[in-house]
Amino acid sequence: MTFVHVGPTVLYDLGQIGELDLLTYFDGAIVVPAAVRAQITTEPAATNLAQFLEESTVITSVRPEVREQAASALGLDxxxxxxALLGGLFDESIDEDRTVLVLSDDRRLRALAEGLGASVTGTFGVVxxxxxEDKYLSAGQAKRIVSRLDHHGVQLTGQLKSAAIGEL
Structure with a gap:
């Protein structure tokens, strides 16, 4: 089974433009720990996230002992x-055949997750x-989403924006 752990940068970016439903295109359980959710306080991202969590099946809790283990191993609070976000990588109660995908644009978190064997992508990877995956979401619509992200403050260099649009 795949567990998709979503970090605050992706939640903020997609929440600002009302596109959190794009997270549902990943096969697997979406994980948004309460501590991650608490990081999203800016509107409209906070309201959009609350609505998404209410309407979707999302895992929001991480066992305390798993958080402790992650914190101890990685020097985190x-x-x-x-x-909370990286705790799932330490959860041995879940079957060994699990796959963990971490969605974050934070370089440090991405490096930690990759170092622990998780797959990693960011906001543009979600788009x-x-x-x-969605035959009804055209490349043109996806490009418009990328442009909306860009207009809402997601830092895109010209090279990164070209690469994101080129992938679409």
């Missing part, structure tokens, strides 16, 4: 969102995945 056990009550912080980073330990590309949705465009590939």
């Amino acid at each position: 056990p009550d912080g969102y980073e330990a 590309v995945r949705a465009a590939v």
Whole structure:
């Protein structure tokens, strides 16, 4: 089974433009720990996230001992969102055949997750995945989503924006 752990950067970016439903294009259980959710306080992202969590099946809790283990191993605050987000990588109660995907644009979190064996992508990876998986989401619509992200403050260099649009 795949567990898709969503970090605050992706939640903020997609929440600002009302596109959190794009997360549902990943096969597997979506994980948004309460500590991660608490990081999203800016509107309209906070309201959009609350609505998404209410309408979707999302795992929101992480066992305290798993958070502690992640915090101890990685030098993180056990009550912080980073330990909650990466805690799933330490959860041995889940079957060994699990796959963990971490969605974050935070370079440090991405590096930690990759170092622990997780697959990693960011906001634009979510948009590309949705465009590939959904026959009703055209490449043109996906490109418009990328442009809306760009207009809402997601930092895109010209090269990154070209690459994101090129993938679509």
